[in-house]
Amino acid sequence: MTDAIKTKKSDDLIGWYNNVLIESGMMDFSAVKGFPVYRPYGYEIWERIVEYLNKRFRELGVKNAYFPLLIPESILSKESQHIKGFTPEVAWVTKGGDRDLDERLAIRPTSETIMYDSYSKWIKSYRDLPMLINQWNTVVRWETKETRLLLRGREVLWQEGHCVFETAKEADANAIAMTKIYRDVMEKILAVPVFYGMKSEAEKFPGAEKTYTVETATPNNFMIQSATSHNLGQNFSKAFEIKFIDRQNNWQYVYQTSWGISMRSIAAMVMVHGDDNGLVLPPAVAPIQVVIIPIVKDDKKKEKILVYALEIKKKLDAMGIRAHLDDRDDQSPGWKFHQYDLLGVPIRLDIGEREEGSRTVSAKLRFDGSKDTFEEKNLIEIADKLGDIQSQMFENARLSASKKVEEISDKAEFIRKLKKDEKIVKAAWCGREECEGKIKEETGAISRCIPLDNEKMISEKCVYCGEHAIYNAYFSHTY
């Protein structure tokens, strides 16, 4: 028996989660702490996310580029809040061969500084704006203790977009627009519902005026930050002297944004959709969308069945469906069923004597276990079915996410529910850093997200400190 999933999702979420990522072949550990390996099955899921985002970015006129891995200390240190936020977790290069470097070089923890050093040379006039650049890369943040597959690693695969505008208004609109693209990739591609909104003062990006966020509710009532988008205002343009001559012939500092989504988004998808048998992948990202398992009882009929199975596969290929025919004869059908359950393949087609005889295929859907039969001549229905699965998975997840949230205005209840992770709590809040610190201390939870829409206030007063509340906010633990 190959080692299937030994831990139940409901018993031990993180144990189960690690198990699924390793056993499915998505990821593996490497010789270096916090630097895992993304194996083909996991990386292909990421590639589908990249593909979708590149298309959306291009529509907005964002161009891809690539900036250096290493940042001189003097440049990294230019924006004071920024350096303060990142210093504790920067990895440094101090030697070239045997020789000590004159100035040590940071391995980028994020690229604002090295990119804006170039931007200051490139931007001279309002005619150079907006400048919309993205890069796909990895960043290194030296987490000292807990590292977790996809959730908290030292090397993070992501994209970081860095846009420059003439006005504050454009910059804020851009930061929000990107958050919506992230919401789309989560909801439409990964079938994971999100909460999106603003970060609190304490939780915002070092050096940002405002940080917008896309968060996902996990089965244990935590929230995972999948993507963030920052309105940097003029904080960096002042530090890096990024100035332009405006339409009235005056020198102005530019307004900037930066935004990123990482492979952590995949962690959210695994946790939301997976079950005790392994991964459950939404069709939009599944490396294999349909797997065909030939069932051969009588060796004399083997040839006929395989010919038919291959025919079906070719028809699916022609429809643009990612189909795989597993005709290995060294594994039994039962073994294959379990294997493809673990891999989360959305649709499994069993093809044996019965199907070959009636020119049909027997289908089993991974996400709800339901069975179906398709006629060969109506095979196109399988494409529709994949679409149905995608939207049904999202609807199911949305329903379950909405049940996790509870609006609370009583302080004792607020503390109790957060301490036990009984609910994700939504409450009226004052937004003060001091108040957030105390909440964290008492419950272990922090504010995750402040909804952007003008919502009706749950209460006039802050649920925790009783001061005047300025908005509603979601609170939970996080990874």
Added chain:
RNA sequence: GGGGUGGUGAUCUAGCUUGGUAUGAUGCUAGCUUCGGGGGUUAGCAGUCCUGGGUUCAAAUCCCAGCCACCCCA
């Protein structure tokens, strides 16, 4: 930052208390038989017992340090 648990063929694991030839299963290779939810069988292959140091006639086993993973607390 503090504390804890674990690391044995590719994988999971017994052995560790009480030091003395490394246990079983999965896997892999070659057959035969099977195949509609992890099938059976025969033969073979497969191990720096995480790394380094110490104690000892002798270390997977005891001691120390490190690495990796996981858990709890701040």
